Amino acid sequence: MATHLSSVPSAPRAAGDGFATVDDMVAALRPAHPVFCLRPAVLESAARRFVEAFPGRVLYAVKCNPHPWVLSALHDGGVRDFDTASLPEIESVKGLFPGANAYFHHPVKSRDAIRRAYRDYGVRQFTIDHPAELEKLLDECGGGGIEVEVRFATPPGFATFDLSTKFGATPEHAVRLLRAVADKGLTPTLAFHVGSQCTSPEAYRIALLLAGQILDAAEVPIASLNVGGGFPAAYPNAAPPPLDTYFAEIAAGVRLLELPDDCGLLCEPGRALVADGCSLVVQVDLRKDQVLYVNDGIFGSLSETVHGKADFAVRRVRPGGGAASPNEIQFTVFGPTCDANDRLPFTWILPDDVREGDWIEVSQVGAYSNALATHFNGFYTDKFVTIGA
Numbered sequence: 001m002a003t004h005l006s007s008v009p010s011a012p013r014a015a016g017d018g019f020a021t022v023d024d025m026v027a028a029l030r031p032a033h034p035v036f037c038l039r040p041a042v043l044e045s046a047a048r049r050f051v052e053a054f055p056g057r058v059l060y061a062v063k064c065n066p067h068p069w070v071l072s073a074l075h076d077g078g079v080r081d082f083d084t085a086s087l088p089e090i091e092s093v094k095g096l097f098p099g100a101n102a103y104f105h106h107p108v109k110s111r112d113a114i115r116r117a118y119r120d121y122g123v124r125q126f127t128i129d130h131p132a133e134l135e136k137l138l139d140e141c142g143g144g145g146i147e148v149e150v151r152f153a154t155p156p157g158f159a160t161f162d163l164s165t166k167f168g169a170t171p172e173h174a175v176r177l178l179r180a181v182a183d184k185g186l187t188p189t190l191a192f193h194v195g196s197q198c199t200s201p202e203a204y205r206i207a208l209l210l211a212g213q214i215l216d217a218a219e220v221p222i223a224s225l226n227v228g229g230g231f232p233a234a235y236p237n238a239a240p241p242p243l244d245t246y247f248a249e250i251a252a253g254v255r256l257l258e259l260p261d262d263c264g265l266l267c268e269p270g271r272a273l274v275a276d277g278c279s280l281v282v283q284v285d286l287r288k289d290q291v292l293y294v295n296d297g298i299f300g301s302l303s304e305t306v307h308g309k310a311d312f313a314v315r316r317v318r319p320g321g322g323a324a325s326p327n328e329i330q331f332t333v334f335g336p337t338c339d340a341n342d343r344l345p346f347t348w349i350l351p352d353d354v355r356e357g358d359w360i361e362v363s364q365v366g367a368y369s370n371a372l373a374t375h376f377n378g379f380y381t382d383k384f385v386t387i388g389a
C-alpha cells in the first residue's frame with residue numbers, strides 16, 4: 001500500500017502561531033488563505049468529559065481530524081487509544097505517543113498494511129467483516145496473539161450518513177465469523193457503527209439488541225464489544241440529545257447482554273470529540289449582490305456541509321472596521337474553484353455590508369474538514385493557529 005505521510009501534518013507548533021482570539025489573529029495576519037483556528041482547551045475538555053462519562057474505553061477515530069495538535073489535545077484530555085484506518089494514521093499515533101494503542105479498525109486492509117502494522121508497530125487489534133479478510137490476517141500476522149473484531153451492519157435511518165452500506169457483516173455472517181476467529185485460536189471481539197452524526201440514541205439500543213442475538217447464536221466468548229462512533233455534534237441545524245443520553249442508552253443496552261465482567265466496552269468517536277474545537281477563517285474574494293465568492297469551499301475544508309449536512313454558524317470579522325451593520329441578509333456562497341458544484345448547500349446570514357476583503361469565521365469545523373480537503377484547482381490550506389490559552 002502506498003503511504004501518504006504528507007497527508008498527515010507533522011509540523012511542530014511554530015512560535016507565533018498562538019493568539020488570544022480569532023479577531024487578534026485576523027488583525028495580525030490579515031490572512032489571504034483560509035486559516036484553521038484550533039482551541040486546544042476546548043478539545044481537551046471535550047475529550048476529558050467523554051472519557052469520564054462513557055462507561056468504557058474511548059478510542060479517538062483519527063480519520064476525523066488527524067492534525068497532530070488535535071491528537072495532542074485529545075491525549076492531554078485522557079485519550080490513550082486510537083482507531084486508525086491506515087498505516088499513515090498508525091505511524092502518526094505511534095510517532096506522537098509511543099505508548100498509545102493503535103487499533104487497525106478498517107475492515108478492508110492491504111496485506112502490506114496488515115504485515116507492517118503487526119510487525120513494525122505492534123498492532124494487535126484488527127477488524128474484519130468477511131472471511132477473506134480473516135485469511136489475510138492469518139497469513140500476514142502468522143496467527144499470533146491478535147484480537148479480531150467482527151463488525152456487523154446496523155439498520156439505516158438514524159444517522160446523517162450510513163456506513164453499513166459499505167461495511168459490516170449480516171448477523172448470520174457475523175455469527176460464522178466469530179466462530180471462525182475462535183476456531184483459529186484468535187481472540188474474537190464484536191463491533192458496529194450506527195453511522196455518523198447519529199441524532200437518535202435508540203440506534204445504539206437497536207444495534208446492541210442485534211449484538212445480543214449474534215452472541216447468543218455464536219456461543220463464542222468475546223473479549224470486548226465496540227459500539228463505534230456516530231456521536232453527534234450540536235450544529236445549529238441539528239438538535240441532538242445530550243451525549244449523556246447516548247451513554248445511558250448504551251449502558252442500559254449493554255447491561256441486558258449480561259456480558260462477563262472481563263468483557264471490555266469500547267467506543268470510537270470522532271466528530272463529537274473535535275467538531276467544536278476548531279473554526280475556519282475564510283476571506284471574501286468577491287461580492288455580487290447577495291452572492292459571496294470565498295476562498296474555501298466544498299472541495300476544500302467545507303465538504304461536511306454536503307456530506308454531514310452541517311449548517312455551520314458564521315460571523316463577519318473586520319479588524320478595526322467598527323460595528324457590523326445590524327441588518328442581516330442571506331448570501332449564497334461559492335467556493336474558490338472553477339467548478340459550479342463548489343457552492344455551499346446552505347446560505348450564510350451576515351451583515352448586509354459584507355464586502356470583498358472581509359473575513360468570515362465558520363464555527364465547529366473540527367470534524368472532517370482539513371482531513372477531507374483536496375488540492376483541486378490548486379486551492380488548499382494547511383495553516384493552523386491556536387486560539388486561547
Ligand SMILES: Cc1ncc(COP(=O)(O)O)c(C=O)c1O
Pocket residue numbers: 061064083105106163193195196197228229230231268269270271272
Ligand atoms: C470505523 C469507524 N469508527 C469511528 C468512526 C468515527 O465516526 P464519527 O466521527 O461519526 O464518530 C468512523 C467514521 O467513519 C469509522 O468508520
